[in-house]
Every structure is written in C-alpha cells, then in structure tokens.
Amino acid sequence: MINVNIALSPSWFLGYDSLIELFGMFTALLICFYSYRLFRMVKEKKYLYLSLSFFFIGAALAARAGSYLLMYFSWGHIRTIGSPIAKNIIQSSTLNFLGFSAHIILMLAAFMTLIALNMKVKDKKLISLLFILAFTSSFLGIYVAYALFFIVSFILLLYITHYFYQNYAEKKTAQSRNVLLAFAILTGAQLLFALSSVWNTFYVAAEIVQLISFITLLIHFIRLFRK
Amino acid sequence: MQDKGGKIKPTHLLYKSNLSYQRMNEYLKDLMEKEFVMEKEEKGKKFYFLTDKGSMFLQEYNRLVEFTESFGL
Numbered sequence: 001m002i003n004v005n006i007a008l009s010p011s012w013f014l015g016y017d018s019l020i021e022l023f024g025m026f027t028a029l030l031i032c033f034y035s036y037r038l039f040r041m042v043k044e045k046k047y048l049y050l051s052l053s054f055f056f057i058g059a060a061l062a063a064r065a066g067s068y069l070l071m072y073f074s075w076g077h078i079r080t081i082g083s084p085i086a087k088n089i090i091q092s093s094t095l096n097f098l099g100f101s102a103h104i105i106l107m108l109a110a111f112m113t114l115i116a117l118n119m120k121v122k123d124k125k126l127i128s129l130l131f132i133l134a135f136t137s138s139f140l141g142i143y144v145a146y147a148l149f150f151i152v153s154f155i156l157l158l159y160i161t162h163y164f165y166q167n168y169a170e171k172k173t174a175q176s177r178n179v180l181l182a183f184a185i186l187t188g189a190q191l192l193f194a195l196s197s198v199w200n201t202f203y204v205a206a207e208i209v210q211l212i213s214f215i216t217l218l219i220h221f222i223r224l225f226r227k
Numbered sequence: 228m229q230d231k232g233g234k235i236k237p238t239h240l241l242y243k244s245n246l247s248y249q250r251m252n253e254y255l256k257d258l259m260e261k262e263f264v265m266e267k268e269e270k271g272k273k274f275y276f277l278t279d280k281g282s283m284f285l286q287e288y289n290r291l292v293e294f295t296e297s298f299g300l
Contacts, residue, residue: 034294035294038291038294038295041291042291046300047300050298050300117300118299163299164298164299166299167296167298167299171296171299173293173296173297175293175294175296175297176296176297176299178297179297179298179299220297224290224293224294225290
C-alpha cells in the first residue's frame with residue numbers, strides 16, 4: 001500500500017523545517033523553565049501562567065516537528081503535492097493528522113493563556129469559551145482550508161503583540177522591545193503559513209521568519225544572563 | 228552598596244536609602260542574618276559590605292525585574 005502524504009515543503013527543504021521547529025521548541029522551553037523557576041521563588045501565579053504558555057508553545061512545535069519527521073522519513077512514498085490538493089490535510093496519514101491536531105490544540109492553548117495573562121482575564125469560563133471557539137474554528141477549518149488555523153493564530157497573536165507594544169511604549173527598555181519584536185515577527189510568520197497552501201515558497205519564508213522570531217527571543221533570554 | 232564598590236558607610240546608607248535610622252537597622256539586621264550583607268571595621272570606621280551571596284541575590288533580583296518588565300507581567 002502506498003501512503004500518500006502531504007508535504008507543503010518543497011523537496012529541498014524537507015527536514016530543515018523540523019530543525020527550525022525544534023529550535024523554536026528549545027527556546028520556548030528555556031523561557032518556560034526560567035519562568036517556572038521564578039514562580040517557585042516568588043510564588044506569583046503570573047510566572048506560572050507565562051511558563052505554561054511557553055510550555056504549550058514548545059510542545060506544539062515538538063508535535064509539528066515530530067509529525068513532519070514521521071512524514072518525511074516514513075517508509076511510504078512521499079510526494080510533494082501542489083497547493084490545491086494540499087488544502088485537504090485529512091488525506092495525510094493518521095499520525096500526521098494527530099500531530100497537526102496536537103499542534104493546533106497546544107498552540108491555541110498557548111495563545112489563550114498569553115491573552116488571559118496580558119489582558120488579566122480572571123473569568124475561567126470566558127477563557128475556556130474563547131479557547132473552544134478558537135479551537136473549533138481552527139480544527140473544523142482544516143477540513144475546509146488549511147489556512148484557517150493560521151489566520152486564527154494571526155489574529156490572536158495580533159492581540160498579544162499589541163499588548164507587548166503597549167508594554168514597550170510604557171517601559172521603553174531594550175528588553176521589552178526585543179519581546180515585542182519577537183512576537184511581531186511570529187505574527188507575520190502566521191500570515192505566511194496561511195499563504196503556504198497557495199505556493200510552497202511561502203512555507204519556506206514562514207519557517208525562516210518563525211526562526212528569526214525565536215532567535216530574537218533566545219538572544220533576549222541569553223542577554224538576561226550575561227550581566 | 229554596589230555603586231560604592233561593594234562597601235558603604237552607615238551614614239551614606241542612611242542618606243541614600245531614605246529610611247529612618249531604626250528602620251535601616253531592622254533591614255540591615257535581616258540582611259545580615261541572611262548573609263547578604265556583613266559589617267566590618269576598617270581603620271576604626273564601620274562599613275557595610277555586600278557579600279558574594281548578596282551580590283548573587285542582587286544579580287538574580289535584577290534579572291527577575293528585567294524578565295518581568297520585558298513580558299509586561
């Protein structure tokens with residue numbers, strides 16, 4: 001039996017996207033652990049929520065990287081399929097589908113946690129309602145258009161980036177600027193991911209832009225420890 | 228203390244901290260118990276010194292503040 005898998009990546013880029021996702025995972029988990037350490041020290045829940053959001057980001061990237069690697073290096077035939085067919089992600093193998101679903105759930109959980117933290121939303125029912133709406137639209141949307149999840153992510157990240165912009169406008173520090181920059185770049189990457197089903201070069205651009213975003217975050221994190 | 232090369236006279240500390248003498252002594256006592264600060268005499272004058280432990284704590288605290296501010300927490 002031939003497994004036909006969907007690869008949005010051009011063939012020359014196969015595997016590199018997984019490396020980028022794993023780099024992002026590493027950066028996110030660094031911030032997650034440090035924030036959790038601060039929570040243990042000062043016992044303030046805001047550090048726990050920040051830690052949780054970056055944990056979700058790291059786990060989401062790990063899920064996507066894992067599903068890519070399974071797809072690229074599985075024993076079945078791998079075909080790079082053009083954009084019209086790539087819309088229907090459900091045609092990929094079950095593991096790929098589960099990997100991508102895990103990615104959606106975890107990434108949306110991360111964004112919801114960040115939004116709740118930034119906007120100081122305390123109503124858990126409201127947070128869970130927002131999560132259900134975002135998840136339902138993204139998850140059901142992949143049956144219609146692969147891009148829908150990335151459009152939802154783009155919108156959520158716009159809110160998050162706007163908060164970081166307000167923080168930078170108030171504090172005017174290099175550190176707050178770096179976080180703003182990282183999230184602004186990540187927001188842009190979501191748009192490129194949304195367009196990748198049209199032309200797979202956008203996918204390469206999206207991954208590179210995402211990499212820049214995580215490099216920015218990592219540099220910011222390293223600078224904290226250099227003094 | 229850091230600005231003054233890790234040591235400071237009690238009167239300078241009182242002036243810079245803008246605390247009452249009693250309050251300053253309370254805090255100093257607490258800091259000395261935690262071994263962040265130590266008291267020593269040099270040339271017949273009393274000085275307060277930032278210990279290595281105190282220096283590390285200060286570094287960690289500054290890092291916490293920067294991290295917190297950068298994420299707008």
